[in-house]
Amino acid sequence: LAKTTQPISMDSYEGQEVNITCSHNNIATNDYITWYQQFPSQGPRFIIQGYKTKVTNEVASLFIPADRKSSTLSLPRVSLSDTAVYYCLVARYNNAGNMLTFGGGTRLMVKP
């Protein structure tokens, strides 16, 4: 089972780039890495997903090194509305059963 570890909290200022790293030392070959954002009293919302190297979409980038033992979510030019909790998920789907391991979450506070 891939154990995922994230920093508990981070602070940033508006307009800065924020990088949140998740450690998943026991990741298996076919596991996927996904990041979710969660606001208070809401369900998590998908941000980005990747398997290896770099993935970019309209809101974030995801960097995964060759050994895949960690991943870094990069949020460019954050705003106050990016204040939320961010979770990484290591997901394994196979006939033996799903293993979906969320990290404990990183609480990002964006200050003006």
Added chain:
Amino acid sequence: NAGVTQTPKFQVLKTGQSMTLQCAQDMNHNSMYWYRQDPGMGLRLIYYSASEGTTDKGEVPNGYNVSRLNKREFSLRLESAAPSQTSVYFCASSEANYGGSEQYFGPGTRLTVT
């Protein structure tokens, strides 16, 4: 599209009582999931249904049962509630049960067991 809906939003139970949490999705997704989220922790998978007609245990299934009623609906039942089951419960769905499939979450049910 309502996405994933959950009922009720809040519930208070006494120890030993039973209840069913309801979840429905209107995205024609094949796979559905139930998670619990405890304060300061990530989500933990309770049960999932990879496709209509199948259900499987996740990481923390003890004390729970599930029913995949049809493709849209996936319910979670607590037969005899315990204080340790106080948590926020999230239902999610995805197009398919594979690594590249994004999960869509409902708004959650906040359950307190006294």
